[in-house]
Amino acid sequence: TNEQMSNSSYKSLLRNLPRVNLQNLKANPYAEVKHSPNRGPHAIGLKNGVRPNIKPRIGYVQDKTPFQKRIPKYGYNREQHLKRQYFPLTLWQLQRHVDLGRIDPTKPVDITAISNGRVLSMVGSESNYYGIYLLEQGANIFKAKLDIEVQIVDELALATVEKAGGTVSTAFYDRRSFVALCNPVEYFLMGKPIHKRLLPPQELVTYYTDPKVRGYLSDPAKIWEERMKLAKKYGYDLPELSEEQKHLMVEGKKDPRQVFNGLMPGSIVNLADKTVLVPENEHFKQHAAM
Amino acid sequence: MLRPFLKCCVCGRPSIILQIANYRPPPLHEVVARRIEKHQKLGKYFEDNKTYVDETSYFKSNLTEKDKFRLKRRTWAKLGSASNIDPASLFPSKEEVEAEMRAEEEWWPTLNQMKENLRIQKEKKEAKSLERSKKIAQNMAKMPMWIKQFQEEQVATRKKEQEMEKQRGIRLQKVQEKFGFEISRRHPQFVEYMDNQKIQEKSKKKQQIKSQKQSEKKV
Numbered sequence: 001t002n003e004q005m006s007n008s009s010y011k012s013l014l015r016n017l018p019r020v021n022l023q024n025l026k027a028n029p030y031a032e033v034k035h036s037p038n039r040g041p042h043a044i045g046l047k048n049g050v051r052p053n054i055k056p057r058i059g060y061v062q063d064k065t066p067f068q069k070r071i072p073k074y075g076y077n078r079e080q081h082l083k084r085q086y087f088p089l090t091l092w093q094l095q096r097h098v099d100l101g102r103i104d105p106t107k108p109v110d111i112t113a114i115s116n117g118r119v120l121s122m123v124g125s126e127s128n129y130y131g132i133y134l135l136e137q138g139a140n141i142f143k144a145k146l147d148i149e150v151q152i153v154d155e156l157a158l159a160t161v162e163k164a165g166g167t168v169s170t171a172f173y174d175r176r177s178f179v180a181l182c183n184p185v186e187y188f189l190m191g192k193p194i195h196k197r198l199l200p201p202q203e204l205v206t207y208y209t210d211p212k213v214r215g216y217l218s219d220p221a222k223i224w225e226e227r228m229k230l231a232k233k234y235g236y237d238l239p240e241l242s243e244e245q246k247h248l249m250v251e252g253k254k255d256p257r258q259v260f261n262g263l264m265p266g267s268i269v270n271l272a273d274k275t276v277l278v279p280e281n282e283h284f285k286q287h288a289a290m
Numbered sequence: 291m292l293r294p295f296l297k298c299c300v301c302g303r304p305s306i307i308l309q310i311a312n313y314r315p316p317p318l319h320e321v322v323a324r325r326i327e328k329h330q331k332l333g334k335y336f337e338d339n340k341t342y343v344d345e346t347s348y349f350k351s352n353l354t355e356k357d358k359f360r361l362k363r364r365t366w367a368k369l370g371s372a373s374n375i376d377p378a379s380l381f382p383s384k385e386e387v388e389a390e391m392r393a394e395e396e397w398w399p400t401l402n403q404m405k406e407n408l409r410i411q412k413e414k415k416e417a418k419s420l421e422r423s424k425k426i427a428q429n430m431a432k433m434p435m436w437i438k439q440f441q442e443e444q445v446a447t448r449k450k451e452q453e454m455e456k457q458r459g460i461r462l463q464k465v466q467e468k469f470g471f472e473i474s475r476r477h478p479q480f481v482e483y484m485d486n487q488k489i490q491e492k493s494k495k496k497q498q499i500k501s502q503k504q505s506e507k508k509v
Contacts, residue, residue: 188367189364189367189368190363190364190367191363191364191365191366191367191380192363193380193381193382198398199398199400199401199404202399202404202407202408205401205404205405205408206408209405217401256401266381266387268377268380268381270366270367270370270377271367271370272367272368272369272370272371272372273370273371275370277377277381279381281384283384283387283388283391284381284387286391287387287390287391290391290394
């Protein structure tokens with residue numbers, strides 16, 4: 001026992017025990033053995049009496065650090081994986097698809113309407129796309145009356161849509177909600193509760209709070225002023241909006257944290273039963289209202 | 291010029307060398323037969339050694355609870371009430387929702403917070419630019435004075451240079467008179483002479499200082 005064993009006996013035991021040496025060290029069972037890659041050409045042996053003419057691999061420089069390591073990278077593609085990209089959509093394209101009947105001008109046009117009408121092939125699940133960029137090409141022929149929601153808009157494109165009697169609003173969607181809007185059926189078939197849309201990142205807050213581009217976070221009273229200003233700038237009379245359009249601009253606006261209009265975040269949609277399950281517990285409502 | 295007669299690289303004899311694409315793709319039935327044979331061999335190997343594992347059962351048994359839950363959700367979404375799944379079990383629990391709320395508070399800034407941050411950024415930028423413009427205005431007020439100073443300095447330096455050049459010419463003349471012929475400044479004799487003179491001047495200066503100190507002590 002411990003009491004019987006004196007201090008000196010422990011020491012003697014320690015002295016006699018085997019030590020860790022290079023001889024008795026061993027790798028763990030199933031440990032990976034990493035071989036260093038062979039550098040340079042290694043043409044070993046003769047083939048048909050001739051030494052095979054094996055050349056070094058591309059980028060190999062003998063007895064030197066290779067070019068790609070010696071010279072530092074340029075910063076052109078720095079943080080390219082973080083850059084937000086947008087699908088370009090021209091007014092010409094929009095007018096064409098309205099004429100063909102692929103876009104319904106009586107209903108508000110958004111990402112879902114554009115992807116369902118096959119105006120743009122917005123797959124982009126692996127890429128870094130965040131929505132649609134409305135361009136001014138075809139402003140001279142555009143006549144459709146549309147209530148459209150895009151992510152970025154040109155000034156002339158905005159003026160032409162408003163001149164024709166339509167409305168424009170710019171809104172931010174994060175990647176997850178953008179993919180959901182591109183193909184809502186696939187999203188609902190996962191059977192998950194609908195997630196909350198994220199607010200725009202800090203660098204985009206200035207854009208989406210700007211009434212000049214009809215940002216969805218801006219004051220609706222200021223948007224009316226800006227509409228008048230833009231009409232004065234380009235020299236056209238603003239046509240009167242219908243009551244539905246006015247309702248869509250102020251009261252019927254989508255909540256900035258909502259992905260789908262009229263669907264509370266946290267609820268589950270079932271396409272087979274054609275039902276929407278809305279949770280009634282208070283913590284769900286708190287989370288939705290946050 | 292074309293040279294069809296070249297030396298053979300193996301035997302060294304001159305011969306005509308024509309490059310011909312000599313790849314013969316193996317006929318398909320041969321390939322198929324070889325692959326079937328290979329598979330049969332593999333099957334025999336697995337039967338003998340009994341290392342074959344039923345992959346489907348392995349993957350099914352390895353489903354985690356998360357995977358099972360996902361499957362449940364998808365079946366309910368696909369079939370609806372016909373799937374006999376209680377939809378109440380598909381919603382997250384209270385603890386999960388509360389944890390998400392806490393995470394949102396911790397990680398995602400609110401809109402007002404972001405606006406405040408932007409305002410502070412803008413103010414800082416404006417203050418910096420204002421400071422810079424102030425500094426520019428102050429320095430521009432001093433500009434005519436600085437220009438005058440600069441011009442005066444330039445005139446003074448030019449005068450100094452001219453004087454130095456004059457003195458150098460006089461010194462050269464003196465040395466040339468001493469040697470009796472025209473001598474360049476790089477000539478070793480000239481350099482030696484100038485070094486000697488420098489040493490003499492130094493010693494003279496030292497003696498002057500000494501004599502001054504002695505006279506001060508006496509007074």
